[in-house]
Amino acid sequence: MINQGTILGSALPEIILLVGVVALFAFGLFAKRVAYSAVTGMSMGLLLIAAVAVVGFSGEGTHAAFYSSFIVDDFSRMLKALLLCVCVIMILFADAHMRLADHEDFRTPISIILGALGMMIMISSHNLLSLFIGVELTTISLCWMIYSSHGSAKAAVSGKHYVRLSMLSSAFLFAGILLFYFSTSALNYEVIHWTLTQSDGLTTPVLIGSMFIVAALSFKLCSVPFHGGVLDVAKGFPTYVSAHLLTAPVIASICVLARLATGPFETISSGLEQTFLILCLLSLLVGSLAIFSASNIKEFFGYTAITHVGFLLLGLASGSDAGISATIGYLVVYAIMMIGTFACVMATQRDGMPVYELSEYAGLSQVRPVLAALFAVLLLSHAGLPWFAGFFAKIYIFIAAIGSGHIITVLLVSLAAVISIHGPIRIIKSLYFDKPSQRYSPVSPDLFYVMFGSGLFVFTYIVFAGLVQNVTRAATMSLL
């Protein structure tokens, strides 16, 4: 039985965000001229305050609130802090884009905060209903963000497509929850776990229910075959939307899957493992092959993200504590890499306009050597070449997977990884080997700090890889 904590002692960061976001929205509506810049600044401040509250003011150890439907442990603290930091950067990206496009809308930072709130609830959920609330809040805010971001006319279609798929995923999730409720008469994870261990566990409704829930979360994860919606949006909408869709929901969904796999689904782990492995192999296959067809840089990183999700799922499929720990470590590296990469994408501009075609990156190293070098470091890390963070993230996943006996899968996965190396290499080739064909605008300082921080992390990860592993191990221990 989990210790019960007070509401304020457990959910203080969420409460801060909720009160703050309502206040900011009201402020934005009434403060006409200064609304945008003030709300943007205050949103970032709010997220940072919430991050501090997560780390410092959400109690010690593991405890639950709201009748055990909301849990706080080291795992949730670590990943919420990561998530909030990612969201701060996303507001920065949105700001950079909107000032450039001269389309300043104070609702965008608010939608990002709401999304952060939803995803925090997802990470902390310890009850299928609170999970549903979290997922819905996330979905609504993401759709809101997509609609208010003014993509191209063609993109509007993919936006609608995304919204429809989100509704489908909600339906899946709801169906899964219903199946679980009918077969176990419970919604709380602990009770479900207990009920399933009492009975023989692997009954058909439970199995199908878990498949539904995994499928619903796979839409957010953009793992193949549920990747369509996210990829379309990533391609057509402004860069900050792509960056947001490919990082924050992935973090939250992986957390939910990790919590489910170690908690209520533990009794059906063999079935779950197969599902994860199939999703993993499909994602890696599609991600590593389709990357060659991409001509748009955002589409390119969409496929890169799919490959990474394959690795994350492989970590989850390992099931062991080493697997979960490796997955969390991979998630941290993935989030920071993606942030840096998208900062590079946003910063590569010609005459003040961002460039998206891969061919337009030719010879960047000759004109903007620092930008090109950071971009190259991040790309090499995406490819998983040693020295860089991506490699260490991958090797821990491999160790966990082989430890659980998935040797053939690891062979297939590494084959896909070898193929997918050529994607980043192709961009590096055009960055460094080709003649510069155009003028590139100078890099704005805030984007530069983001990409520099990310590049530095990726480059120096080799030194503190062990340290990060200790942290992720501690987080994993709180989950088990």
Next chain:
Amino acid sequence: MVDGFPILSIIIFLPLVGASVVLITPGADDVSSENIKSLAVITTCFTFIFSLSVLFWFDISNAGYQFVETVAWAGSGIQYKVGVDGISILFLILTTFIVPIAVVSGWKTIRHRMREYIFAILVLETTFLGLLCAVDLVLFFVFLAGAIFPLYYLIGIWGKGNAEAASTKLISFLSVSAASLLIVIVLLYSDAGTTDLVELKAHSLSHTTTTYGWPLLFLAFCLLAPIWPFHRWFVDAVASAPTSCSILLSSLVMNVAGYGFLRVALPLFPQGAIEFEGILVGLSAITMIVSVLAALVEKDIKRLIAYMCVAHMGLIILSIFTATQTGVLAALLHMVSFSLVATGLFLSAGLLEERVSSTDLKAFGGLTVRMPLFAFAFLIAILAAIGVPGTSGFVAQFSALVAVYNANGGIIVFVAVLLFLSALIGIRLYKTVFLGPLEKEGFKDVADLNTREKYALFPILALIIFAGIFPNSVWSIAQTAVLDLTERPVSRDYSPQTFAVPGDGSQAVKSGP
């Protein structure tokens, strides 16, 4: 040497420090590019001097690792652990010796983006030194795979001819090699819970690890070596690379493969060499014959030398996997000798290319008249490649021949064909370039070696002669470590021994005659 002084780390990371300084050297004009070049030479020379100091304090009677430094690093028992034994110190010194020469070789030919060029070479030196000193497999892998991208970069930007295709081919083959090596390491780790080579050697591996591990490891090093049918990337890369990169590829990357076989494959999978004997001997024989025949008809000097390198790599692998003391010692000397020879030959090819901007054999002829000194230097390198007594090549090839004959009499036919044909090729090469009348117009005023080229070429020739007259100087350093390596159960020509099949304690296999 003072205990606890991190001399190996200093040697490994000194080039990297130099590379960082190169990166922040201000200016983009000729003066700054001169400064960068001097900085590179100073860094690499100091690295060489430091590595000599390691040799000075090295205890040749000790078979284990010396100058060991251990720092907890990536968690879960993966450490930053470096050290040298009798085998790695040879390659360490060879590497630090060759890299300054490689730097100097690009002095005039590299005209653009000097900063990035020097940066890549210095990073490459760090990766080579690191993997030679690594006692931890993950560290070994990090350095090995870290070398791939600088090589790709060097060939892609400064290469000639079909450089883009060659660099893509290089990265494709080497990334497959790295991936399979990585899986082997992960397998070993999940089996033994450590990646420390010393502890792994003492651990008896499970059946799964050997079943999957050995073929993958074999594939990894065959791709790297390169063994037929994977040798094309190497020939293409070497042919289109700038001179410095050709030198590094032919002398160091090939050594890495041989070193990997000695360091990882033989001690950890002693069974593998026996189970795979047929495949090993077959592949090596095919490699030798196919590449020496290709060299025979090749028209391009750089490709010709590259094929010669591949052919001799076949012989080296063959003598390593006799797993006898003679065989391994012969292979070591052969690797050292052929690295020097290949360096000398590629340097010469680079010199010729600088003067006539062509590497086509047809473009040359009668150069002795104009370049007597160069002709003499080239002759020595060719004689060493052929294996004429008095050069290192003779001792190396002769002892390899003996070792291979002792282990497997029939295969000697292939080795004989290799040696005969390579002699023919060497003489033909020398004749085409240097003998005959000087007819080509462009050669009438071609200059002999200048001071820079003398400084690059003569130390190699001196070492070739030295190692030819005193081969024991090389062998005495490595002997204890090699004895320790080959005294493990695989030795077949000394005493028959019984040993257990890993992972199956009940069964015992009788080996030997």
